[in-house]
Amino acid sequence: xxxxxxxVRLLESGEELPIKRRIALLMHLFMCKHCARYSSQLKMLKQxxxxxxxxxxxxxxxxxxxxxxxxxxxxxxxxxxx
Amino acid sequence: MSNQNxxxxxxxxxxxxxxxxxxxxxLSETIVHEYTEALLKGALALGFPIEDxxxxxxxxxxxxxxxQSKFEGRSHVRTFLFGILYNKARERRxxxxxxxxxxxxxxxxxxxxxxxxRWRSPPLDPExxxxxxxxxxxxxxxxDGLPLAQRMAFCLREIDDHGTSDICKxxxxxxxxxGVILFRAKARLRECIEHKVKGREEL
Numbered sequence: 700x701x702x703x704x705x706x707v708r709l710l711e712s713g714e715e716l717p718i719k720r721r722i723a724l725l726m727h728l729f730m731c732k733h734c735a736r737y738s739s740q741l742k743m744l745k746q747x748x749x750x751x752x753x754x755x756x757x758x759x760x761x762x763x764x765x766x767x768x769x770x771x772x773x774x775x776x777x778x779x780x781x
Numbered sequence: 782m783s784n785q786n787x788x789x790x791x792x793x794x795x796x797x798x799x800x801x802x803x804x805x806x807x808l809s810e811t812i813v814h815e816y817t818e819a820l821l822k823g824a825l826a827l828g829f830p831i832e833d834x835x836x837x838x839x840x841x842x843x844x845x846x847x848x849q850s851k852f853e854g855r856s857h858v859r860t861f862l863f864g865i866l867y868n869k870a871r872e873r874r875x876x877x878x879x880x881x882x883x884x885x886x887x888x889x890x891x892x893x894x895x896x897x898x899r900w901r902s903p904p905l906d907p908e909x910x911x912x913x914x915x916x917x918x919x920x921x922x923x924x925d926g927l928p929l930a931q932r933m934a935f936c937l938r939e940i941d942d943h944g945t946s947d948i949c950k951x952x953x954x955x956x957x958x959x960g961v962i963l964f965r966a967k968a969r970l971r972e973c974i975e976h977k978v979k980g981r982e983e984l
Contacts, residue, residue, distance in 0.1 A: 702898050707890050736904040747914030753938045756822035763818045770842045
């Protein structure tokens with residue numbers, strides 16, 4: 700039986716676990732309320748962050764285009780100076 | 782990525798000087814068109830308002846074209862650019878670079894557990910936690926409280942799906958450091974969210 704600490708480490712590693720480890724992990728999560736909660740919290744956190752980042756980075760393509768033009772203009776100006 | 786191949790073929794220096802200038806200008810354009818959007822999204826994800834984010838991206842490009850000779854192709858252009866973005870963002874936030882203490886992740890995990898390996902403060906009921914993670918304002922407030930390195934590590938994963946080794950190069954940390962950074966970031970976010978959930982319920 701895995702300890703809670705080991706479970707937290709396994710959840711953190713993010714690596715694909717060998718089948719035996721995975722079963723041991725699931726067994727622990729099935730029996731231990733705290734670790735099960737921890738595991739679902741991590742999933743929720745990830746989902747929440749994905750949604751947040753998506754909404755924060757939702758920029759108008761026009762803004763990107765304008766910015767690209769500004770950047771290119773600046774580079775051209777600097778090149779001419781040289 | 783077809784553009785990547787384009788970059789590579791354009792980057793081959795030509796012998797004739799006329800032919801040399803044209804690809805360089807074209808190359809700049811290709812790179813700017815290829816990465817400006819990702820950089821802008823990166824800056825926004827780091828929590829900069831749109832005006833600041835635009836300024837930041839412009840200064841990243843200015844620096845990139847100043848120091849591009851130092852770019853030796855050991856990392857991907859994108860990694861190099863995000864490295865500059867990270868440094869510029871840090872300058873703006875006036876944050877020190879080395880906030881990553883030389884810790885082992887084992888010790889950090891241990892700190893969550895008390896006697897006989899029991900949870901020191903057991904995680905909150907997921908139902909209550911779920912509501913909080915779906916409240917954008919709440920999760921954003923908590924995210925704003927993170928040091929830049931932690932936030933950047935999250936952003937890079939989420940935004941552009943950078944791999945671990947790229948993220949390490951951008952943040953200039955080891956893989957072990959990155960593990961610690963991410964663990965700390967998650968622990969802080971969880972704590973912050975739990976704290977807010979409990980605070981709300983007491984009202």
